[in-house]
Amino acid sequence: MERKVIDTADGSKTLFIPEMDEQYHSVNGAITESNHVFLNAGYNHHQSTTPVVFEVGFGTGLNALLTAIAAENQKRQTTFISIEKFPLDQKLIHQLNYGKLISEQAELLFKEIHAANWGVKVQISDFFTLLKTEGDLTNFRFEETQKFDIIYFDAFGPDKQPDMWNPVIFNKIYNVSAEDAVFVTYSAKGQIRRQLRDCGYSMERLPGPPGKRQMLRGTKISKKND
Ligand SMILES: C[S@@+](CC[C@H](N)C(=O)[O-])C[C@H]1O[C@@H](n2cnc3c(N)ncnc32)[C@H](O)[C@@H]1O
Incomplete structure (x- = not known):
């Protein structure tokens, strides 16, 4: 499938797939959206000092980068596990400007994140360990002992x-x-909110990033509060 690099409103790039008429991020700002939905409402909201994050759709690695930066700043020992069915080729990755827009340290992290081999855990920095898994979530089998603290659901x-x-x-x-x-x-679709609620998550509608009224957050209520 063809992917085109396009600009978004905050100056950060994203990818557009003409065949699907779909982008990897909001055209109202890729970094802004990732920060709002995944970092602020997810990573920063969760209390664990040693969080295990699971991401659906590694894509450009933007969520991984922003989480690595937050892990270093907040000194939280973070394990980031991401699944991706269609890893991007390096030619496209080189055209993405996330690291450069943020800081020199971010640019180094972005390179390390993309240089990391697939299928093995790699310590990217003092507080950030990455496991990129090449696979299809629809037929993926998790280890039963696996427990995730924060889930970034970022499919198309x-x-x-x-x-x-x-x-x-x-x-x-x-x-x-x-x-x-x-x-x-x-x-923020009602049908998605109801399906997640029926799984057992307690659902909240939160204000969305620019261009979207709302987004969703589910919390798995601990048994002690039942
Ligand atoms: C909205 S983009 C993700 C953006 C990404 N989180 C980022 O920061 O760039 C959706 C991603 O899900 C991936 N994807 C699509 N179907 C998948 C599947 N069945 N299993 C795993 N990943 C899939 C796509 O290839 C794409 O990279």
Whole structure:
């Protein structure tokens, strides 16, 4: 599938897939959206000092980069596990400007994140360990002992990819969510909110990033509060 590098409103780039008529991030600002939905509502909201993050759709590595920066700034020993069905080639990655826009340290982190081999855990920096998994979430089997604290659900939109936004997938993730886990996504669709609620997450609608009224956050209520 062809991917084109395009500009978004905050100056950061994203990728556009003409065949799907879909972008990897909001055209109203890629970095702004990632910070709002995944960092502020997810990573920064969760209390763990040693969080395990699971991301659906590694894509450009932007969420990984912003999380690595936050992990260093907040000194939280973070494990970031991401699944991606279609890893990007280096030619496209080199055209993305996330590191350069943020800082020299961010540019180094971005390079390390992309240089990391797939399928192995790599310590990227003092507080950030990365595992990039090449695979298809729709047939992926998690280890039963796996527990995620923070889930970044960043698949393409529900209208474009219904096979990724359904109770089978959501239950699969719920079953590997730790007590008090948070599940964040940019979608605010009522149907998605109800499906996540039916899995067992307690759902909140939060203000969305620029260009979107709302987003969703689910919390796995710990048994002690039942
Ligand atoms: C909205 S983009 C993700 C953006 C990414 N989080 C970032 O920061 O750039 C959706 C991603 O999900 C990936 N994807 C699509 N179907 C998938 C599947 N079945 N399993 C795993 N990843 C998939 C796409 O290739 C794409 O990289």
